[in-house]
Amino acid sequence: MKKIAILQSNYIPWKGYFDLIASVDEFIIYDEMQYTKNDWRNRNKIKTPTGVSWITIPVRVEKLSQTINQTQISNNNWVTKHIKTLQANYAKAKYFKNHKDFVFDLYHQASKTSSLSEINFIFIENICNFLNIKTKLSFSTDYNLIEGKTERLIDLIKQSKGTSYISGPAAKSYIDENLFNDNNLNLEWMDYSKYKEYNQLYPPFEHGVSILDLIFNEGENSSNFLTH
Template structure:
């Protein structure tokens, strides 16, 4: 199964539960950027509760007219310092923060110009942390629908094992930081338990829906055992 998804900034742990079932990952590179999504934000847990970390982008008000793969990061704001200090404060006492901290920090200080490049570097690092050797490709065309009722569009991807649309799992915008008053869809993260409860730094009640960093800093090499 090939998983189709947008590219996130430190995605929720549920995303990695999906990746554990996948044979390859197709990243949507042709879509128009969407604001207020996990494309440029993640959720972590601090002593004050759940907090969003947001990467500022250039011309944010006009960003939805630009491809996600072309969105530039706004380094006029000192967001790297804020994000890093918040992560240190929230997870400095967790069992595995120091183990992964240098690898994460090295990517931050490179200051990639594009949000897509920043997220892709973090994703490749996280895949290594989970020992997931998944082939990754970028879409070359945009299609709103990849349903099994439609013929497979070529050459949007070149995975040799993908012969029918039934082998593609479209998870674009499956994960969202927005609260919804509607009933969750049957296969949504809200309806399915993708992450088993694990000890979090700030408890005692388990807080679902957090960035995979929360799980990784808590459980380290055993993190994948909490994904289902």
């Protein structure tokens, strides 16, 4: 059995994103999807003394049909700004000193490209390594795409020799489960309701923040707070 997940890239995603990656054999980054404003593609949440706050990569939106992998950065100052923001809000975290060089080096790598998709991949790939996630990462551009939302997913799964597809629960609104049955493919849904709390700054506890929050607070123990 080969398990597949297919999802757009996000900027420094939350732990559930990495849990989904860890639960499959191949994770296909679907950055040929339309870029959506005010979404997770170019921003995420962190904890601050005054509550949860967004950090956002500034991007250029030049046309409505623009895809994620066509999206370019509009201002190169974002790297310095985000490093300063993380330093200001996580300096007191238990494992910040241990892992700030690792994280900030990813930002320096990211500063060398203007592609949002490439920036997201730098963080996703290296944080997977940090969490000891061995899943194969690929891109939808490695495969041929056909028309139809569910049909395209099924075809991607077949091309990647998958037998089972794991999806986030948000996709229940559009996935046609009957098509999976018709194609002898198993469909599973991720359950994000069983996470345990970790040592986090600035109560109350918040699960839905960037994975960097977990890394700075729990360090090498971070993978213990995933479910896969």
